[in-house]
Amino acid sequence: MSGRNIMTDQMSGKNPTGNEQIEPATDDSTEYDFYFGPAHSGSGNFGVKLKLDGERVISARADPGYLHRGFEKLMEYRTPIQNAVISDRLCVLEPLNWNLVHAEAVDELTGIEVPERARYIRVLMAELSRLQSHIIWYGVMSLGLGFDTGFRLAFGYRDYILDIFELITGGRCYPAGYICDGGVRRDLPEGYAERIKNVLDKIKGFMENIKSFDNLFFANRTKGIGVLKLEDAIRLGATGPVLRASGMKTDVRKDDPYEIYSELDFDVPTEKQGDANARCTVRDREMEESIKIIKQVLDRIPEGKTRKPSRIKRPSRTKIPEGEVYVRNEIARGEACIYMRSVGESAPYRVKVRGPDFLHMIPVLEHLLKGCELADVPAIYWSLNICPADMDR
Amino acid sequence: MSMVKTLWVLVEGLFSKPMTIKFPHEAIEIPDAYRGEHKFDIDRCASCGFCAEICPNKAIEMVKLPEQYTQKYKKTYPRIDLRKCCFCALCQDICVKKCLKMTKNVFLATPDPASLIKDPMPKVQGEE
Ligand code: SF4
Ligand code: SF4
Numbered sequence: 001m002s003g004r005n006i007m008t009d010q011m012s013g014k015n016p017t018g019n020e021q022i023e024p025a026t027d028d029s030t031e032y033d034f035y036f037g038p039a040h041s042g043s044g045n046f047g048v049k050l051k052l053d054g055e056r057v058i059s060a061r062a063d064p065g066y067l068h069r070g071f072e073k074l075m076e077y078r079t080p081i082q083n084a085v086i087s088d089r090l091c092v093l094e095p096l097n098w099n100l101v102h103a104e105a106v107d108e109l110t111g112i113e114v115p116e117r118a119r120y121i122r123v124l125m126a127e128l129s130r131l132q133s134h135i136i137w138y139g140v141m142s143l144g145l146g147f148d149t150g151f152r153l154a155f156g157y158r159d160y161i162l163d164i165f166e167l168i169t170g171g172r173c174y175p176a177g178y179i180c181d182g183g184v185r186r187d188l189p190e191g192y193a194e195r196i197k198n199v200l201d202k203i204k205g206f207m208e209n210i211k212s213f214d215n216l217f218f219a220n221r222t223k224g225i226g227v228l229k230l231e232d233a234i235r236l237g238a239t240g241p242v243l244r245a246s247g248m249k250t251d252v253r254k255d256d257p258y259e260i261y262s263e264l265d266f267d268v269p270t271e272k273q274g275d276a277n278a279r280c281t282v283r284d285r286e287m288e289e290s291i292k293i294i295k296q297v298l299d300r301i302p303e304g305k306t307r308k309p310s311r312i313k314r315p316s317r318t319k320i321p322e323g324e325v326y327v328r329n330e331i332a333r334g335e336a337c338i339y340m341r342s343v344g345e346s347a348p349y350r351v352k353v354r355g356p357d358f359l360h361m362i363p364v365l366e367h368l369l370k371g372c373e374l375a376d377v378p379a380i381y382w383s384l385n386i387c388p389a390d391m392d393r
Numbered sequence: 394m395s396m397v398k399t400l401w402v403l404v405e406g407l408f409s410k411p412m413t414i415k416f417p418h419e420a421i422e423i424p425d426a427y428r429g430e431h432k433f434d435i436d437r438c439a440s441c442g443f444c445a446e447i448c449p450n451k452a453i454e455m456v457k458l459p460e461q462y463t464q465k466y467k468k469t470y471p472r473i474d475l476r477k478c479c480f481c482a483l484c485q486d487i488c489v490k491k492c493l494k495m496t497k498n499v500f501l502a503t504p505d506p507a508s509l510i511k512d513p514m515p516k517v518q519g520e521e
Contacts, residue, residue, distance in 0.1 A: 082449035085481040149403065156412035163421075170428040170495070176481035185486065189426060212398040312487045314446050 030054045036377055038066045046361065046388035048381070052374060060369035062362045067392035075351040079318040080106040083351070084177025090353060091390045092173065093136050096129035096165075097331040098390070099179035104258060105340040105351075106181035108325040117304040118183030119259045124297045125168070125179060126259075126329075128196070131203065131290045132161040133332035134283050137385040138210060141280065144378030147217045150210065157206040160199045167195060183307030193298050200291055207287060222276035226368040226380035229274055236367055237359035240334025242384055245282045246274035252330035266293050276383035283385065318346040333357055333385055355390025362391075423497040428480045430498040431473050435513055437492035440468035444484035444493055452477035453484060462515055470513035476506055 031053050038047030047063035071090060075083045080102075087102035088095035100122055107114060114122075135158045142150025162172040167189055169175035178185050228238065233246040243250060251268040253261040269285035271278035320342040328337040334356025343349045361384070368380050414421065423429075445453040455469035471484070471493065485495050503509065 078449055081483065082447070085449050085479065085483065149406075159412070167424045167426065170424075170426040170482060171480065174479075176428065176479070176483075186426070189424070209402050212402055216396060216399050312447065312483065314443055314487065316446065 031058070034374070036381070038063060044386070044388050045392075046386070048365065048369065048377075050369065050374070050377070055374045057369050057372050057374060057377065060366045062366055064361065064388060064392055067388045069393065071393050072351050072353060075348060077347055079313075079315045079346050080181045080320065080348075081177065081312055081318075082315070083348070084180040086177075088174045088177060089389070090355065090393065091331075091333075091387055093387050093389075094129045094133040094332050095173070096125045096169075096175055096179060097133075097329065098336065099175060099177055100126050100259075101327055101329045101331070101336050101338050103179050103181050104329065105325050105327040105338045106320065108327060109320050109323050109340060109342050110181065111321070112182050112308055114183050115305040115308055116302050117187075118306045118308075120297050120301040121184045121188060121306060122179050123259050123261065123264070124196075124294060124301070125175075125184075126331075127290045127293045127297070128161055128164060130332045131287055131294075132158055132165075134287050134290075134385075135161070135203070135206070137283060137332070137382070141379075141382040141385075142217070144382040145217060145221045147213070150213060150217065153206065153209065157203060160202050164192075164196055164199055168192060180307070182309060183305070185307065187306045196294065196298060200294060203287075203291065207284070210284070218280060219277060221376075221379050222280055222383060225276045225376050226372060226383060227273070227275045228364065228368060232367060233274070233364070236363040238334070238364050239356050239359070240330065240332075241279060241282045241286065242334060242360055242364065244268065244270045245278040247272045252328055252335055256328065258327075258329060260297075264293055264296050276379050279383040279385075315346050319344065320346070320348060331356065333387060333390075334360065336390070353390065353393050355393070357386050357388065357391040360384045361386045361388065423499065425497075427497045427499075428482045428485075428495045430475065430496050430501060431484070431511065432494045432496050433471065433473070433511070433513060434492040434494075435466060435470055435515055437490045438470055438513075439490050440470060441489070442469070442471075443487045443489070444471050447483045447487045448478075449481060449483065450477045450479055452479075456513065458513060458515075466515065472513055473511040475501060475509040475511060 031051065034050040034052050036048040036050055038045055045066040047066070049061040049063050051058045069089065071086055074086055078086065084099060084102055087098045090098040135154050139151045139154030139158070142148070142154065165175060166172045169178040228242065228246050230246045230248060233243050233248070238246070247270060249268055249270045252258070254268055266289045269282050269289065271282050322342055322344040324339070324341040326337060326339045328335050336356060337354040339350075339352040339354070340348050341350045365381065365384060365386070369377060372380060440455070442455050445455050452474045453471045454474070456472045457463065457469055458466045480495070482495050484493050501509065
């Protein structure tokens, strides 16, 4: 025990864990600090320190770092196929999309021509992953707004997609690097197309249901809340649905197409208002577009090999050619990027992950929370569909 | 109008089949591709050690068998520590002899963590 008396420190206004002075509150002061998160079902492993005046937020300070697992460093000691397994964990909510970004970075370094069938499977899985991620978003958004029914419905329906993941990848949440360098780890099982079509029908039913809830629960809690103007969105580095909800028509799948996206017919939904409601609407419409893409892929998927080379190489036989790449993909939350540099060894020399949430959770969130009402904090927070996993890495 | 529709959805929910099942009395079907507990066939193993090399978590160690078996099984064989395993199935995929397979067994919770270390052992009689 140190000789310091915590009680005395608190009474004197000194913070026992640091030197910061806490101003003693005066009787007529209505200002106070409020912690949103970091250990709360409504925030994920992430906190926001709010300064409130009554019910109004005066300032917000993001408090990240609770989910740091050091993936970038781990990847420097592992071969691409082992890193594919790690790339799952970059975001719990859409591991397959992160698998894809990682696999593309390695493919670009090795220069391997990915088989056509594997490219279709990759897009199929990426879109199912996006759909599933948007459904989770709907669930947590409902939870944030106090609409528990929406939460339960969403997580129930999400499980139908997890059944598909389990059928194809062997795991419900984590596909263990199913999308890996050179293609995918295994071919689709028999009867997959029927199963996926059945699930899509169920998801459509779910989307019908949530539309009927919109006017009652969502609209009045989200309209006009957390307005992000287009110039602010660009200045603060927003990407994906957040940027599209502020009026910018941009999508990596269209602007810088990867895999087979240039051959597919789909729209990029945008909204103008930039408020929480616009962000919700964009995601609702994106789910429809994802279903459209999945159907096209199922109709056109060719036969053939699923990986080149078909066998996994031992680490001691693996070599990544020298070079550096920067790859970007459109994932459910925005733009996901990986920078990878190789010096010709079996493991990359450096991997840098830039997830969409870094900018959404710090500058954008702080900007939007400033001046809002305390009750609107969860609505704004979840309208950004943020996930600390890819920010803390 | 939307109120009526919403209420209808909620009422419908009261009479439709639940999405959940009564586990453990019922269980969902686990697909063949599932990555559960490993099954090891020592008689087919070539002792190449590829599985130990590829394992991203270093959960596999090549070990000798207890003395009573070393006459028949002279080399080293994979010992799998499920406490470290992330069930990625890379060991299964790299095994040329197809003697390391992942099964559908998901019931691995135990109060005895030592039981999660799977030593390579000769098959007991009657085991397939
Ligand atoms: S289990 Fe397979 S990979 Fe491992 S040592 Fe035996 S033959 Fe080699
Ligand atoms: S499943 Fe993966 S983590 Fe587990 S022992 Fe095999 S290679 Fe190692």
